[in-house]
Amino acid sequence: GAGVSQTPSNKVTEKGKYVELRCDPISGHTALYWYRQSLGQGPEFLIYFQGTGAADDSGLPNDRFFAVRPEGSVSTLKIQRTERGDSAVYLCASSLDTLSTDTQYFGPGTRLTVL
């Protein structure tokens, strides 16, 4: 079956612009996660959804970052007034549920470059 897909694969934008990053999880997976991976680092948790609601957004760095999952499937990560420090690979993952042993399946990521 299809895995987690993310679009676009690459996004180049200018400082101050608004960007949207999309994630299509595996069908039937109730949990969806966003992570950010900077160069030379491991992924850093941003937010996770259980169904349509954001169950934990404690990893969002500031109020310029926002994410939605209106129908409990596709999710969009939105970044306002982008800054150069936002440049990173944004990874999305989904899992069947939220047990600690549930496998999180990752998408290939969106590489965001802010000039």
Add this chain to the structure above:
Amino acid sequence: TQLLEQSPQFLSIQEGENLTVYCNSSSVFSSLQWYRQEPGEGPVLLVTVVTGGEVKKLKRLTFQFGDARKDSSLHITAAQPGDTGLYLCAGARNSGYALNFGKGTSLLVTP
């Protein structure tokens, strides 16, 4: 905050050698996972360990979870060029959701 410390950060070895990668923390985890990540791709799960002292084998890879569930190791026997990649450990502190990742160990195996 990086709760998990991985070592070494970089490792370059020749085909056929053995190696061990370590993942340490002062925190207790309900489970710990090892991932491998290729350039331009997302991490792919290799194994999940749950019980303190647990040892799991996956072909030439052996994973161990510390008795106190604070640390883990990954041992590769007779490394092959196909093992090249970034190895990440990740711990789940609560019942599910957010994974705390280490910085990763970048492994290069040359023929």
